[in-house]
Amino acid sequence: MLGLILLFALGVWVLLYQRNLNETGLELPSKLASRLDRLWQVAHQSLRDKKYLRAEKALLTILRVDERNATAYNRLGILYAKQRAYGDAIECFEIAQSLDPNASSLHNVGLIYLETGQLEKAALAFEQAIEMENDVAARYIAYAKVQEKLGDAKKMVSALERAVGLDPNPQSLGILADAYDRAGEAELAAKLRKKVEAMAAPEASAKTIRQPRKVVM
Template sequence: MYELVLVLAFGVGAFRATKHREILSPIPRKISDRLGKLWEIAHQGMRENRLLRAEKALLTILKIDKKNAAAYNRLGILYAKQKEYKDAIDCFEIASSIEPTASSLHNLGLIYYETENYHNAATAFEKALGLESDMAARHIAYAKVQEKLGNSKLMIQELQKAIELEPNKES
């Protein structure tokens, strides 16, 4: 079940990261075109599981645009796929410091959960829920952390919120 939530969260994060790409208008046209090509390479590399290629493209994007939160978020997803959790945490923390989004904070929480750092996971999920509380997956992930922390009452409340958001048989 947790793996499904993890995959779903990374998918949502990836979708939102591509959807909310930074506006490149202040960057000269030539650099903007190069960034567009690098994003295509990164997306293709992720889709085709050519992770080294995707990583190089993302790192090149970050050399050009050091404050590109979407690139840090995508790089964090790439590192998480490779179980390089320390690097993933670094990327998600940087992305969140540049542009705090529910997606990057949720991804950060998932990695903290995976590394059994439940207090930091709870903090990340709380921040993500503060920005966007209408996704059942966020409440479920937060409930799992509360279970690990021994907060049964809060766990049940979060699961009830998830059921309210997605009242289907699987809930």
């Protein structure tokens, strides 16, 4: 009889222990997720406020918990780039790229290579970014800057023409017009500048119309 009682008590204890483990198991991920959310908020706010040491600490803490978080590596790379710690920035972007291949990481690496004068590497990074995502005008503009520094006017103009085709705004048209001038295409440059003036005219007229009239007393 005593043995049955002990066996029953043991069974109840096991059930209660397992239930406690299950509840704890549910509670821990919830607390962890909440902590990570707070760390992300700290990182974003600190980056905006240029409190780089605090942002770095938050991002490194996130990576200690989730060492394969590509977004955290990307943000850390941006942080290091802002501080001109280009070697660390490139390492972070390359890790992010290995974890989650995407055009943004490649573009960021390309920008740092361009900044540090590693033009061949910059060109390759932008080419790979464009291959992955070929509908972003900024990628072609960055690639054109590299080609200009490399002295390849043909590739520079071609990249800028593609950028204008994707986003024909006055700024990109002006950049292409300047490139045409440097490439000896003065007529094409003049046509583009007339187009920019035509685009600017309606905006100027709209501003004039929106201005309130003075009341004559």
